[in-house]
Amino acid sequence: MPLRRRLLALVALVLALCLVGGGVLTYLYGLRKINLEMSSAIEVASTAVSDALSDFGSNAPEDSQVQRIISSFDGDRHIVARLIAPDGTVVSASRLEKPKDPPPNWLYSLLSGEPRSRNFGLPPGSKKPGTIEISADPHNEVGEVWEDLQLKFLIVASFCVVVLGLIYATLGRALRPLEQLSSALERVGEGDYTAHVSETGPEDLKLIYQAFNRMADRLRSAEQQNQRLNEQLLTVQEEERSEIARDLHDEIGPFLFATDVDAQAIPLLVSRNASNDILDRGKAIRQSVQHMQIHLRAILSRLRPALLIDQGLSIAVEQLVAFWKARRPNITFTTDIEDTRFSPSIEEVVFRILQEGTSNAVRHGEPRAIGLTVRQTADGKLKVLVSDDGSGIAVKGSRGFGLAGMRERVTSLDGQVRIADREEGKGVILIVEIPLPPTRNKKNNHQSLTTSAA
Ligand SMILES: Nc1ncnc2c1ncn2[C@@H]1O[C@H](COP(=O)(O)OP(=O)(O)OP(=O)(O)O)[C@@H](O)[C@H]1O
Ligand SMILES: [Mg+2]
Known part of the structure; x- marks a missing residue:
């Protein structure tokens, strides 16, 4: 599920829970209120009926007087008074005021509670014997709670809609650049490194966009x-x-x-x-x-220089020098090559350095002398030097690959490459230092010769 929809669903869930919680609280409050209202209404009505009946004293009341007691409850919001004949039939009843917005049946059955009523017998000697029944009718009270519920629901629902709308819009704005980033990432995944994202938006996302653009570059x-x-x-x-x-x-x-x-x-x-x-x-x-x-x-x-290197660096260097002497007889070569054997990977890198350094010197410097040196230093490094007395480095920042390849090889062995014009005299000096593994730090270690060298 997309992040935006997930966040919206989460917020909607929280709001729905608030709505349910609010509904439950309103229900409990309404139940308590209706109970109180109905009890006090019954009490007040009972007092009124018993007071009216006691006014007759020992005299039997007229029908019309009884009827007046019943009709005194006409228009009451909570009480219905009924005159009930001894056989149980309702002779007359007061008129209850109808609620403006009648509550639905489900709410009425939830809130109405136990039926409450009281009976008052007519004094003996009355023309028509019977009883006056006072009963509480909670329709109006439940109607009030229903109105209250509707209003609250409307307020909370509008609040939810506004909040969800705001979250939707804000998230949309905030996530739009991320959508842009994801489509740019997709393009990069497909090999299109021209993909870029605009570096706008919140500060923390801006850092991600800048990093992405740098990566693409x-x-x-x-x-x-x-x-x-x-x-x-x-x-x-x-x-x-x-x-x-x-x-x-x-x-x-x-x-x-x-x-x-x-x-x-x-x-x-x-x-x-x-x-x-x-x-x-x-x-x-x-x-x-x-x-x-x-x-x-x-x-x-x-x-296959490896074939050469198998016989040892000094022999390989001799062959290299012979190769160039045959082509540039006027160049004097001096060599000082360590007689120790190193691991094949180090020997190959060293030979490649000497090969490229010599080739560069011959091609770019037109020197009269070239010196090749491979020596171990006291601090456990192998130092490779190629120096010449040629014209020096003329064009800086060339687009050649010899030195770049050399740097890559040397870096993979944690070493360093430096090339500069020689301080003393003219020409160029190439200096490479490669750290030797601890076991190879000892001089004259001839143990790991390759089979052909052995
Ligand atoms: N011994 C040197 N004397 C004079 N200039 C040199 C010497 N060594 C390197 N350079 C300069 O450094 C540049 C970079 O050398 P690099 O080996 O990287 O490239 P290249 O020799 O031009 O091309 P490539 O090696 O890819 O065929 C050379 O073009 C040259 O200008
Ligand atoms: Mg080169």
Whole structure:
């Protein structure tokens, strides 16, 4: 059930209970009042009848005198006087004043109570013997309670209607922004992060709307970054594929061709018995194969750095340096790599940092020297440094993903990344610190080598 309807039902229930409570109180009050009124009316009427009869003394009253006593009650609101013959028939009766708004039967039977009456015998010697009966009739009193009840009900019912109407309208106004929020949440759930709510309304709800809008903005920018990363990934994959194709073509292709030429020549040389030439061709084939092996390993290491890292960080870094030396022979590389083994996740992150740091230095700085350092510090951290003497950081706030990806990797290990222009001399220094797990804080821990490293 919606909140608005639930609150309304609750308030209506409370008002209905008040109405019932008020009805019960009015009923009890009416019952007491009618009892009192009827008792006192009977008392007063009895006194009047007995006084009238005692006026006759020992004389027998005339019929007309008896009739006067009966008719003296004409128009009374509570008492009916009747002259009753000895055989029980009603000879005459006074006229009760009719209530203006006769009460319904159910209310009359609820409030009328026990019938009250008194009988007075006519003095002996009367022409027509009989009795005068005085009885209380509560119709008028119940009618008054009925009028009272109707008025109270009308007042309380109008109050209920006004209160419920006001609550309905106020809740509608107060909840309208929440409806807006729920439809905005639905849109966000369906992936539409442009959904926003207007930041108006009560102060506490305003805070929720502001938080929602911030969340939607963040989700939108995260989605946009994701999209950019995907596009970047596709471009990088495409670049990598064409680079590998070029490498295979340029580095492997000619040597395969040379090997084929050498291999084809061997049968001819055998038929000529030119053993020295055959040895030369064999050597040439071996050289070609060795060359192809080196290049194949370089390509494989780029495709699967984990393979490289399995052999230890220093070997992986050697391969990395060899890769760049082959492409930038004029850059001098210096390395200082910790010989300790760390968990595969840390080693991979460290290798990726060195890879991206070196690539950035070569691509953006055009340096003459690059230094790569991986060292444990005394306070149980692994410090990774990539420094160069290039042009320094020219464009700040680039939309590249290398450093962002690096930060994500390092943050997942609770580490920190800093990159800045070097204070001494020119170039850039990249400093990464990764806290080592307590068991890995000791130096020369070679226990958890992967199978291939073992
Ligand atoms: N060693 C460096 N020398 C000079 N500028 C650098 C160096 N390292 C980073 N930068 C600057 O920082 C920017 C951000 O580097 P980042 O690796 O995040 O992106 P990118 O290299 O431009 O692109 P991507 O890595 O996504 O291919 C670079 O564009 C460059 O301007
Ligand atoms: Mg980069």
